[in-house]
Amino acid sequence: MAAFLTTLDLADTGARTTEDIFTGPSQEMPGGRVFGGQVLAQSVVAAARTVEPDRPVHSLHGYFLRPGDATKPITFAVDRIHDGRSFSTRRTQAYQNGVPILSGIMSFQTEDEGLEHQIEMPTGMPEPEELPSAREVLDATDHPVAKVWAETRAFDMRHVSSPVYVTVEGDHVASQAVWVKALGTLPDDPTIHRAALAYVSDYTILEPVMRRHGVAWARPDFAMASLDHGMWWHRFARADDWILYTQESPTSGGGRGLALGRMFDREGRLIASVAQEGMIRVGKRPS
Incomplete structure (x- = not known):
């Protein structure tokens, strides 16, 4: 758990040109490839750093472009695409060796009320x-x-x-x-x-x-x-x-x-x- 939380403790490089730049470590993995879920989680954290705290992430769409190297850190570039009255949109690119390994876009929304329903949880499942x-x-x-x-x-x-x-x-x-x-x-x-x-x-x-x-x-x-x-x-x-x-x-x-x-x-x-x-x-x- 400590290693997992370390990967989410991204460093802010302070760069503020057209993008916000963060860096984070990779977890050691069998075969030496970065686990895709790690990059997704880090991308969420990086994008959230550029959004007001009262706007949590509500959707993510990402493409895995290249296998990542688990022995090397990852750089995250966040583009502040849009900030509206209720929604904020961010594009996050994860880089290693100067090329993107994941490209994603995320949407954040101020918590709101509205029509609500959901499908039912399956029944008859054993407890964990x-x-x-x-x-x-x-x-x-x-x-x-x-x-x-x-x-x-x-x-x-x-x-x-x-x-x-x-x-x-x-x-x-x-x-x-x-x-x-x-x-x-x-x-x-x-x-x-x-x-x-x-x-x-x-x-x-x-x-x-x-x-x-x-x-x-x-x-x-x-x-x-x-x-x-x-x-x-x-x-x-x-x-x-x-x-x-x-x-x-x-x-x-x-x-x-x-x-x-x-x-x-x-x-x-x-x-x-x-x-x-x-x-x-x-x-x-x-x-």
Whole structure:
């Protein structure tokens, strides 16, 4: 958790030309590539630094352009596109070695009242306390990547059905649900909690594609990379409380898979919605 919070503690370079410039570290990751959720979370924090505190982020749309180097810091350039009476819009580019690795746009809104409804949280789900933790599941796997996932991740993830780490058990369906929660107490800063949800939203979102086709993470000829990511925050929730993350994949083809996700708190409130398309290949490595 300390390492996770360190990545969100961006340094303001003081540059004020046409953009606000921030820098942040990368987390060490297996394979040396930056985790996409980390860059999303850092982009949220960078953009929020340029907006009034009473305007929280409510939507994000980003494209992953290049794999990031987990051994190097990241520079974030924030363009203050628009500030209106209720909404502010920011474009954030994340750079390494002078080239962008992620390009995103975010919208912030002054909290307001209006018409309100939501879909219902799925019923019949086991409580997270009834399920094994990710560490308990992965500790039994003698693989260096499994050890890193078990011991260094800042979030616990408890699959309602069995996970797809090593094998795909049960029916090959294009849907799943995962309970997620930060492993530790986060600061009370609402931006940190929204950024944390962006971070964890990228962990398992494409797994319904894998589950549908019986492909596990451990398959040696399997390769996957996030292409773009959309997220909408509907209501505030703490990321250090349990959140049910339901996911489904309506389609895959052409080497790509689309997945949709919804996050509910334990009271059944719809907290956020997520959409992501990813490159998914079996039998060859990513280009």
